[in-house]
Amino acid sequence: MKGKVYLVGAGPGDYKLMTLKGLECIRKSDVIVYDRLANINYLKEAKEDCEFINVGKASSNHLLPQGDINRLIADKALEGKVVTRLKGGDPYVFGRGGEEAEILRNENIDFEVVPGITSAIGGLCYAGIPITHRDHASSFHVITGHPRNDGKETKEIDWKALAHVKGTLVFLMGIANLKHISENLIKEGKDKNTPVAFISWATRYNQRVVTATLESAYEVAIKENIKPPTLIVVGTVVNLREKLNFFEEKPLFGKNILVTRSRTQSSTLVEKISDLGGNPIEIPTIKIEKIENNVELEEEINNLKDYSYIIFSSKNAVDIFFDKLNEMGYDSRALYNIKICAVGAETARHIKTRGINPDIVPKKYIAEELYEELKDIIEENDKILIPRAKNARGFLVEKLSKKCFVKEVLTYESVIDYSKKDELLDIMENENVDYITFASSSTVKNFMTLIGEGNINKLKLIKIISIGDITSKTIKEFDLDVYKQSDEATIASMIDAISNDKFNLNTGVLTC
Numbered sequence: 001m002k003g004k005v006y007l008v009g010a011g012p013g014d015y016k017l018m019t020l021k022g023l024e025c026i027r028k029s030d031v032i033v034y035d036r037l038a039n040i041n042y043l044k045e046a047k048e049d050c051e052f053i054n055v056g057k058a059s060s061n062h063l064l065p066q067g068d069i070n071r072l073i074a075d076k077a078l079e080g081k082v083v084t085r086l087k088g089g090d091p092y093v094f095g096r097g098g099e100e101a102e103i104l105r106n107e108n109i110d111f112e113v114v115p116g117i118t119s120a121i122g123g124l125c126y127a128g129i130p131i132t133h134r135d136h137a138s139s140f141h142v143i144t145g146h147p148r149n150d151g152k153e154t155k156e157i158d159w160k161a162l163a164h165v166k167g168t169l170v171f172l173m174g175i176a177n178l179k180h181i182s183e184n185l186i187k188e189g190k191d192k193n194t195p196v197a198f199i200s201w202a203t204r205y206n207q208r209v210v211t212a213t214l215e216s217a218y219e220v221a222i223k224e225n226i227k228p229p230t231l232i233v234v235g236t237v238v239n240l241r242e243k244l245n246f247f248e249e250k251p252l253f254g255k256n257i258l259v260t261r262s263r264t265q266s267s268t269l270v271e272k273i274s275d276l277g278g279n280p281i282e283i284p285t286i287k288i289e290k291i292e293n294n295v296e297l298e299e300e301i302n303n304l305k306d307y308s309y310i311i312f313s314s315k316n317a318v319d320i321f322f323d324k325l326n327e328m329g330y331d332s333r334a335l336y337n338i339k340i341c342a343v344g345a346e347t348a349r350h351i352k353t354r355g356i357n358p359d360i361v362p363k364k365y366i367a368e369e370l371y372e373e374l375k376d377i378i379e380e381n382d383k384i385l386i387p388r389a390k391n392a393r394g395f396l397v398e399k400l401s402k403k404c405f406v407k408e409v410l411t412y413e414s415v416i417d418y419s420k421k422d423e424l425l426d427i428m429e430n431e432n433v434d435y436i437t438f439a440s441s442s443t444v445k446n447f448m449t450l451i452g453e454g455n456i457n458k459l460k461l462i463k464i465i466s467i468g469d470i471t472s473k474t475i476k477e478f479d480l481d482v483y484k485q486s487d488e489a490t491i492a493s494m495i496d497a498i499s500n501d502k503f504n505l506n507t508g509v510l511t512c
Contacts, residue, residue, distance in 0.1 A: 005077050010042060027046065033084070077111075126207060197210070198226045251500075272492070304335065307385045309341055311343070313367065348361045388411065416449060
């Protein structure tokens with residue numbers, strides 16, 4: 001039975017510039033065939049057993065020739081698989097999607113095309129250049145700057161017509177032919193002083209924009225070492241960049257930030273970094289392993305009426321407890337006579353998603369502060385239930401046990417996540433990392449284990465951001481300095497610590 005192919009436009013690079021339908025296709029695919037201009041973070045949305053095939057598609061350097069790509073997607077569909085062909089930009093804007101669709105139609109393979117935001121529009125927007133503007137251009141023209149080189153005849157570009165139109169000209173894949181482009185436009189009458197912009201890696205954290213004139217374009221591109229993938233924009237709309245540039249003004253623009261939280265916990269931090277223009281590099285150091293067949297937890301849930309307090313110190317503990325509660329046929333009414341305590345704003349917010357407002361949340365989000373709040377109000381006949389991690393700090397259990405009965409139930413264990421160890425070592429060796437975030441002592445210890453003792457000194461060249469006192473103490477135990485500690489033990493506060501950083505990375509000067 002034949003499968004189906006989706007030709008999906010992945011947009012110009014920014015992770016969020018993807019259509020809902022495009023994401024839907026990715027999530028249901030058995031095979032994803034992608035090229036280098038598609039944001040690889042989309043692959044995280046795929047099914048666990050999805051097959052990924054990288055076909056490259058860098059200029060003049062394809063891992064697979066286009067003919068082989070056509071054959072590949074057709075053959076995978078003929079195997080009965082759902083295939084997503086993930087293409088940078090839009091499949092039908094110089095993406096050769098039309099050729100792929102023709103092959104599929106010729107072989108009677110079902111397909112759909114999902115449009116994407118073309119870099120010719122989205123890329124200009126992120127560079128502060130509107131492709132049209134009432135005072136500058138009432139039309140735009142998108143031209144391939146990369147003619148066919150397969151021996152087949154190509155109709156030559158009508159340079160005379162392009163030189164005399166009043167609209168914006170956008171050349172895709174044209175850097176290798178820049179001299180030819182600029183010379184032909186000037187020769188046919190285009191004003192040599194017409195503004196030109198080069199937009200490299202448009203809409204990404206490493207976006208780079210260089211401006212010139214038509215006459216100086218080639219010389220400037222050589223001097224500035226402009227390389228593909230780069231858009232070439234010709235027109236007076238380029239002059240609006242200085243006024244309308246918004247993307248490069250984002251507080252984390254151009255910053256590489258290493259995120260060490262577990263996969264299940266990193267999403268909020270990663271999203272906030274991306275929204276502020278930074279590049280989050282996810283290297284999870286912790287893996288959460290739930291304790292299965294937890295008879296002890298089931299027993300205490302059946303005995304909830306005996307407890308006066310329940311203390312939650314993590315999102316994971318909340319999830320595991322309430323999932324088990326629901327699985328056993330109970331709901332939040334089973335907690336009607338119990339005071340709910342949370343160590344930390346994040347944990348408290350997560351409890352609220354379960355329909356319960358925590359009774360006690362200390363102002364400072366650490367176990368010591370919660371103990372200070374509880375020590376004078378708990379009584380000898382109270383009973384406290386603490387569902388928590390196997391290897392968590394024992395402070396609350398030890399201190400509160402001196403006041404009343406405390407039942408500790410282990411619900412999960414935090415173990416080292418080795419899945420990205422090789423990638424981490426490569427980053428430490430070859431990448432320029434500006435910041436690294438640690439949201440717990442466990443992430444610090446696990447990270448140091450992953451990189452090995454010989455690489456710890458490399459962290460002295462990176463700004464270390466800590467979530468709080470306990471985590472900072474652990475960092476210092478490795479003879480490392482904490483560049484900044486967040487004011488509150490929250491992800492939002494960690495982001496503030498980075499985005500409000502006034503230290504100039506290029507000059508090393510602290511500015512006011």
